[in-house]
Amino acid sequence: QVQLVQSGPEMKKPGASVKVSCKTSGYIFTNYGVSWVRQAPGQRPEWLGWINGNDYRTKVAERFQDRVTMTTDKFTSTAYLEVRDLRPADTAVYYCGRDEGDGAWFDPWGQGTLVTVSS
């Protein structure tokens, strides 16, 4: 079955960077993209961006363009999200999701990675 398994929780200080991985299985990685979504406690989900699983094209939400990088490794069917210059407001659960288009809807989602930013 299709699965996305994310890396474990992270605790970071303000100004640091974090890299979250999303290992996929059960489907042809290069046939789909991966979107990244974060959800702060008690808040609505917030889309960060999308990466194509085959040709590395990305679309990053404008408000994150200077701090977020999305990459993939086709050989291990893994997607990565890096967020730089972390702030306490970046504390959230970060999810990856198999994207059914070029930024569309997501099915399924990974289990989530809690990133806590605190001094």
Add this chain to the structure above:
Amino acid sequence: DIQMTQSPSTLSSSIGDTVTITCRASQSISYWLAWYQQKPGKAPKILIAKASSLQSGVPSRFSGSGSGTEFTLTISSLQPDDLATYYCQQYITYPLTFGGGTKVEIK
């Protein structure tokens, strides 16, 4: 950015009731709308895409309708397993945006 507004923010209904959740977009999104169910501590799960297309494995008591700026998610015959928060999401344009959620409680 397209703003997505859901109502109500919370609703409490009895088992067997029919429940309707509304999602409004700040501009027309045609039928490019998805609905998700999120249970506490879990990732969202897709229910409906393209406004009314029920996804594989989702119980038929869930249905979606609407186009343009107004959409509804209906749960007919509410079940205990439906306790969750429901989100709508538009995908006609970047950035993709989500509604504020509707928490469904069982009376």
